[in-house]
Amino acid sequence: MLGQIINFKRLGxxxxxxxxxxxxxxxxxxxxxxxxxxxxKEGVERGFHAHKELRQVAVAISGSCEMILDDAALVExxxxxxxxKGILIEPGIWHYMRNFSADCVLLVFADAHYDESDYIRSYxxxxxxxx
Numbered sequence: 290m291l292g293q294i295i296n297f298k299r300l301g302x303x304x305x306x307x308x309x310x311x312x313x314x315x316x317x318x319x320x321x322x323x324x325x326x327x328x329x330k331e332g333v334e335r336g337f338h339a340h341k342e343l344r345q346v347a348v349a350i351s352g353s354c355e356m357i358l359d360d361a362a363l364v365e366x367x368x369x370x371x372x373x374k375g376i377l378i379e380p381g382i383w384h385y386m387r388n389f390s391a392d393c394v395l396l397v398f399a400d401a402h403y404d405e406s407d408y409i410r411s412y413x414x415x416x417x418x419x420x
Contacts (some may be wrong), residue, residue, distance in 0.1 A: 290365065292378055297309075306373075308385065351393060353368065
């Protein structure tokens with residue numbers, strides 16, 4: 290499998306649910322950046338890049354979407370459809386998201402601050418890296 294599924298411990302009681310995310314425990318790295326994607330229009334696909342060094346964990350905390358992972362030899366689709374299920378995206382994996390539900394909020398934890406030079410935005414360049 291190209292991306293490791295992370296099942297976060299679901300807590301809570303009759304009042305509602307709670308998921309606690311802890312760096313270097315439930316997420317396998319020190320968290321340096323957190324961002325979220327929301328309000329994605331119907332039919333829109335996002336992402337279409339790989340990273341040279343960045344590690345990320347993505348979780349749909351509301352709604353659902355599909356994460357497509359590609360190592361230039363194998364392509365996998367992972368449904369992100371529960372607030373206690375994430376996907377670990379390692380460096381060197383081309384990825385994009387599609388089929389966002391209207392209420393999808395995709396939360397992402399990253400192990401580094403934003404750095405444009407870490408992005409591989411051309412699929413042809415990505416395939417040429419010899420993955």
